């Protein structure tokens with residue numbers, strides 16, 4: 005049975021980087037014998053303008069039916085698309101590996117995996133305004149913390165058995181304290197340390213090599229993974245996977261970058277590496293590794309976009325990587 | 330009438346860096362004719378162990394009576410001391426200038442002032458736990474946003490008339506959206522731009538020179554100012570002032586650093602530059618500028634602690650800076 009794959013090109017540079025990545029996905033699928041039944045859905049700012057909904061009903065139906073979603077960046081309506089997908093399908097772990105790549109100037113050496121809780125915290129959308137006071141709920145549950153901590157555990161077991169739990173339990177004693185306590189329970193037997201989120205931000209610039217697996221709450225993860233991606237050489241290279249128990253969505257960490265959209269200069273590597281994460285999640289580590297190796301080879305061969313010192317276009321990079329799989 | 334100054338040495342390296350800074354404060358006071366009536370209070374982890382309260386009643390009384398508080402870092406009980414002081418006296422603006430210093434290796438050039446809202450957001454201490462669910466309130470008020478935005482406005486008017494408002498209103502539409510809307514209203518007439526907090530973290534590493542005055546909410550400010558300090562060359566150099574309408578507290582941005590406490594190697598510059606901010610708040614820009622110049626001269630003369638490549642002790646740095654005021 006083929007996997008039902010929903011592709012959402014998204015806004016801004018989305019269609020370009022997704023097109024480039026689709027060359028890689030199709031090539032890897034045929035080379036490694038993975039079958040997909042591919043549908044495409046329009047969602048995001050463009051859909052909002054065209055159909056009055058950032059996530060139109062028919063795209064939602066496609067998403068409901070899909071085994072896996074592959075998505076480009078979304079513009080201003082990201083919450084209505086990205087967060088909606090994360091919440092609706094309980095994609096509770098956001099996996100964000102951060103690693104230097106050959107020939108890409110980095111701030112520092114870094115090789116870690118962020119496991120960001122993905123459906124709780126201030127992202128639950130419980131916000132109220134009464135007169136001059138606005139309130140949002142930050143929600144941390146035991147169940148939600150346990151399941152994401154188990155994902156961190158799995159990654160740590162496949163790596164150096166080391167996890168850093170990032171929180172702010174000195175201020176948020178009950179919520180972040182709960183997250184920390186439950187996480188520490190689930191991580192027993194591994195080498196675990198803790199860091200306050202402000203110190204972690206500093207440390208990601210000072211000495212990022214100290215991190216291996218980082219487990220944190222939703223909003224801290226949002227902030228720290230953008231930062232870490234920049235430390236590794238830029239957000240154009242950072243992939244991510246939103247993982248649930250039955251479904252998953254893969255997308256680049258970066259945004260829609262409207263300022264460079266349509267010019268063929270957007271870096272497709274974050275999106276292509278997200279495809280590698282997708283094959284990994286489908287249990288096809290061979291295809292995933294092949295994509296990663298091809299990405300490294302393309303960088304070594306200088307087939308890269310201008311943001312990292314190359315002269316190739318978005319689609320040229322995608323086609324080249326597809327061709328050497 | 331002398332200013333009533335309460336000094337809280339704090340935990341870890343606190344007593345050392347505060348002692349060094351007190352040499353500078355006394356020298357500047359006598360050189361520039363500023364009179365202080367100085368009291369000292371023990372608060373923090375040490376006080377908690379000794380007296381069973383991180384902020385003992387008699388220290389609280391001294392704080393109530395003081396015009397200004399000068400504080401070292403606090404350890405694990407920081408929330409009970411630092412946040413308590415901020416809240417009790419409504420020190421609603423946390424001013425954190427970040428700037429490269431001579432001879433201090435930096436990640437990038439940076440020269441900006443963070444104006445961090447200091448008494449709202451998830452720091453209000455409204456946290457609850459029911460069974461397996463923990464909830465904290467994130468609170469943003471109109472009044473709280475207006476007053477801190479006015480402080481940002483004053484700083485911008487004294488600098489390049491440029492403010493970046495940092496929030497996450499694409500997700501937190503009601504709370505962060507309210508903060509943004511009220512802030513934009515108060516900043517009318519200035520050059521104002523906005524940035525999502527995740528993008529701001531990235532941008533502080535990519536191109537920090539683009540920031541001048543940065544206005545943000547409490548927790549984003551906590552995270553971003555540690556990060557910015559590291560970009561400028563390290564957290565040992567970052568001063569701060571917690572400003573209210575009638576009272577203020579000055580402290581280094583860094584923590585108690587228990588691992589290096591008592592060895593005379595702690596960098597006192599963050600604390601000494603916090604003293605400069607104190608004189609500025611007291612209306613004594615002459616003394617403030619003199620301290621800043623003396624700090625730069627000491628760095629140029631190589632009188633500095635090991636963390637930034639020197640061989641001087643904490644107290645030697647303090648005494649040297651005091652001597653050349």
Ligand SMILES: CC(C)[C@H](C(=O)O)[C@@H](O)C(=O)O
Nearest residue numbers: 082083086087226257500527
């Ligand atoms: C667009 C936004 C909703 C999203 C988030 O904050 O999670 C994005 O920044 C991300 O990190 O995937």
Ligand SMILES: CC(C)[C@H](C(=O)O)[C@@H](O)C(=O)O
Nearest residue numbers: 175202407408411412551582
């Ligand atoms: C110690 C802690 C309460 C404090 C904060 O989070 O505000 C500190 O990190 C700071 O930035 O002053």
